[in-house]
Amino acid sequence: MLRQVADGVLIHQSEFCQSNAVVVQGRAGLLLIDPGILGDEMAALADDLRELGQPVVAGFSTHPHWDHLLWHARLGGAPRYGTARCAATVRDRLSDPGAKARIAEQQIPPDIAERVPLDLLGLITGLPAETAQIPWDGPQARIIEHQAHAPGHAALLIEERGVLVAGDMLSDVLIPMLDLNGTADPIEDYLAALRLLEGAAEGVDILVPGHGSVGGADQVRVRIDQDRAYVHALRDAQVLSDPRVGPSATYDWMPGVHARQLQRLAQRSERDGTPG
Numbered sequence: 054m055l056r057q058v059a060d061g062v063l064i065h066q067s068e069f070c071q072s073n074a075v076v077v078q079g080r081a082g083l084l085l086i087d088p089g090i091l092g093d094e095m096a097a098l099a100d101d102l103r104e105l106g107q108p109v110v111a112g113f114s115t116h117p118h119w120d121h122l123l124w125h126a127r128l129g130g131a132p133r134y135g136t137a138r139c140a141a142t143v144r145d146r147l148s149d150p151g152a153k154a155r156i157a158e159q160q161i162p163p164d165i166a167e168r169v170p171l172d173l174l175g176l177i178t179g180l181p182a183e184t185a186q187i188p189w190d191g192p193q194a195r196i197i198e199h200q201a202h203a204p205g206h207a208a209l210l211i212e213e214r215g216v217l218v219a220g221d222m223l224s225d226v227l228i229p230m231l232d233l234n235g236t237a238d239p240i241e242d243y244l245a246a247l248r249l250l251e252g253a254a255e256g257v258d259i260l261v262p263g264h265g266s267v268g269g270a271d272q273v274r275v276r277i278d279q280d281r282a283y284v285h286a287l288r289d290a291q292v293l294s295d296p297r298v299g300p301s302a303t304y305d306w307m308p309g310v311h312a313r314q315l316q317r318l319a320q321r322s323e324r325d326g327t328p329g
């Protein structure tokens with residue numbers, strides 16, 4: 054069930070965590086960003102794409118988390134890309150033979166695990182660090198890489214269509230989830246990423262987050278401000294007034310994510326503050 058959100062840009066929303074797959078129509082084929090989660094959904098998507106009369110000619114994963122790295126054989130054998138850092142992280146995390154089983158067991162919710170095909174997980178090619186846009190024959194898709202939610206996370210700006218594909222940033226249902234593994238200053242990294250998106254988002258009419266609802270031009274500003282306010286509150290351990298973790302939150306596990314982030318950050322500052 055594809056929905057057009059801009060001229061030549063369509064999305065498919067998964068029943069899992071409102072995950073958005075994005076399809077961009079090019080001259081001789083389609084660019085498919087973060088294809089989806091469930092095997093049957095991706096197969097149905099492949100059928101829908103066939104009806105558009107163009108093959109998938111390029112794929113892109115916004116970041117190295119399992120829910121953005123999937124693929125289905127029926128989508129074809131087009132090259133799938135990510136940033137160099139994203140691809141290196143995937144390679145590293147999938148390097149041992151038990152990696153997929155571990156992901157299935159520890160990261161994928163048990164109620165959907167059987168429906169998530171992992172055979173083509175993470176088969177992406179890293180684009181060299183200086184790559185400014187996706188190499189494909191279609192509307193320019195500018196790569197806006199930043200250090201925030203995951204290593205090598207990238208948003209894509211399809212300027213010609215007025216669309217910003219934000220990856221796991223700027224969601225109306227998920228709070229900012231910081232990359233707390235190994236980065237020196239995850240708070241400042243996240244704020245810098247929001248500034249970068251803010252600079253890129255001028256003139257954007259449609260915002261597509263990795264999870265949640267598509268927003269119009271007014272939502273771009275609202276969501277940047279909301280994410281920034283959340284990160285500030287997290288940094289300063291302030292009381293939160295964020296609807297994504299409040300009583301009307303879409304996901305009841307979101308307050309738990311927030312509590313864990315607070316705890317991890319407190320542990321970090323304790324550790325950093327201890328001499329020696």
Ligand SMILES: [Zn+2]
Pocket residue numbers: 118120121221263264
């Ligand atoms: Zn995600």
